[in-house]
Amino acid sequence: MRLSRLGVVGFRNLRDATMAVPLEGVAILGANAQGKTNLLEAIHYLEIFRSFRGVPDRQLVRFGEEGFRVSADLAPETPTGGEEEGTHDHGEAAKDSVAVVFRRDGGSKRVTLGGQPVERLADAIGSVGSVLFTPDDVRLVSDGPAERRRYLDILLSLNVSGYLDALQRFRHGLSQRNSALREGRPEREVRIWDEAIIGPGAQVMWTRAVWIRDRAQAFRSYYREISGGESARIHYAPGISGTAEWADRSAAAEDFRRSLRRTADRERSTGATVVGPQRDELRFFAESPHRSRDVRAYGSGGERRTAALALRLLEADTVRVGRGTEPILLLDDVFGELDEGRAGRVLELLERSVPGQVLITAPRESDLRLRREVLPRWFLRDGEVTV
C-alpha cells in the first residue's frame, strides 16, 4: 500500500492540513522540535490506534482543542493500467481510506474504514501496513522483557489472524486467576481458571514460537549484513518450563498445563500466576567461535542497535508476507545514532529489501541519506508543512 493523502486536525503541534503524499514517499526536513516525529506518529496512529511513543490519547490533542482527527487515503502499490497520479477514480480511492477521531470529552475513539464505522478497533488495526524505525528502537533490545513482548504482541496482532483475540482472552482469564490467588481463594476456586488461560495462552506462545522459528535465519542474515559480518541469533524462551520445541499448539498447551501444576505452591505464596506467556522472553545472542553472549546484558551499543534494526526488518518481511503488500517505511531520523559503517549498510539493505513508499525525517538536507535523489521534500516548521 501507499499513502496518497494525509489529513491531520488537532494533533499535537501540527497545523491542521490535508496533504497529498507523493507515491514514492517524501523526505521531511526540519530542525528539532518542529514536529517531524509528530507527523510520523500521526501516520502510525492509523496503524495501531495509539501512539507509538506510549503516550495516552489525551496528550496527543493539541492544547486547547476538543480532540483530534487523523485520516489517510491508501492507494495500491502499483497503479493499475499505468494511470497517472491524480487520475484515480475517486470512488475507488475513498474505499481504501482510514480515519480516526478522538474526543477528549469522554475519551471516545471512532474509527472508520472506507467511510464505514468499524465496530471493534481490532477490525481496523493494521490497515495501513507501515513499519516504523525510530532511534528509540534500541530499547527493544536493552529494556526489560515486557518491551519485547509488546513488540511481538503488536506485530502478531497486526499480522496473524486470531492472535489478538487469543491474547485478550488470555489476559482476561489471567487477571481473574491472579485475583483469585491474591484473595487467597481455595485451590478449587483458582483451578477453575486454568483452562481459561491454557487454551488462549498456548495459542499466544505457539504463534510467537512459530514466528520466531520461521525468521531465525532471516534475523541471522540481517544481523550479519548490518554489522558487517558478525553473527547473532534470536531465541524464544517461553515463560513455562521447557523449551519451545513443540510439534503443535496442543503440545504447548500440555507443557503449560504441566507447569501450572508444578508451580501451584509458588503461586500461592506469590499471589500471582508465575508461569505463562506473560513471562515469555525474546533473547539475542552474539556468537563468536568459542562462546555466545546475551546481547541485552553484555552487548555493545552497536550490537544492540543492530539487533533492533534486524527486528524491524523482520517486521517489514512479516507485513509483506502477511498482507501481500510492500510496507510503507517510516524512518524517524534513525541514522544519527549509528556509526558510519552500520549506517551505510542499513541504507543499502533498506534500498534493496524494502522498495515501497518511504517517509523519512532528517534535521538537515545533509543528514538525508536514503533515496536522496528521488524523494520530494517537505519542510516542517512550527508544525506547518510546506512543499
Place this chain on the structure above:
Amino acid sequence: MSVIDEVVRHFGRLPGVGPKTATRLVHHLMKSPPEEGRRLARSILALVERIRPCSTCGNFSESERCAICSDPERDRSVICVVETAVDVRSIDGSGQFRGLYHVLGGRLSPLDGVGPEDLRVDELVQRIRGSEGEVREVILATNPSVEGEATAVYLEELVRSIGPRVTRLARGIPVGSDLEYVDHSTLAEALSGRREM
C-alpha cells in the same frame, strides 16, 4: 423539578432508553387517556411489590414458589442452571426444555469480588441432595464467557461429586447465520463439537 422532568429522568435511567426516548414516552403518556398512565403505574407497583425470588429456584415469582417449580407437568429429574432469571425466560422460550431451573444470581468473578458464597451454590447442592436421587441430570447453562465457563467448571466438579450427570450447553454457529460472518473462536468451537450425520 417539574413532574414532567422527574418522569423523564426516571424513564431515562432504564436500560436502552436515552433522554430523547424518555421525553417521547412521557409526551405519549400525557396525550393518552389518564387511565393508560394509571394502569402503567399500577402494574409497575405490582411488579415491585409482588415479584420476589422463588424460594426453590431463584426465578422471578409472584408467590413463594414460581410457576415453573409448582407446575406438576415439569420433569423433576433435570435442573438447568443459569446465571440470571432473564436466562430462564430465554431458555424456556425455546420450548425445548421441560425440566426445572436454578438461578445462580451471577457468575464467579474474583475481580468483582464474587465467590461461590455470593451465588446460590449452596442452595443448588441442598436441592439436589434433598431430592434423594430424583435429580439425575444438571445442565450447566451459564454464558460461554470466560467467567461463565469457569463457573461451569466449578459447578461440574461439585455436582458430579453428589451424583447427577452433568452436561453443558453446546456451542456453535447461530441458526440462520452465514459462515462468512461467524468469528474464529466460535467456528473453532463448532468444529471441535461437530457431530455425526
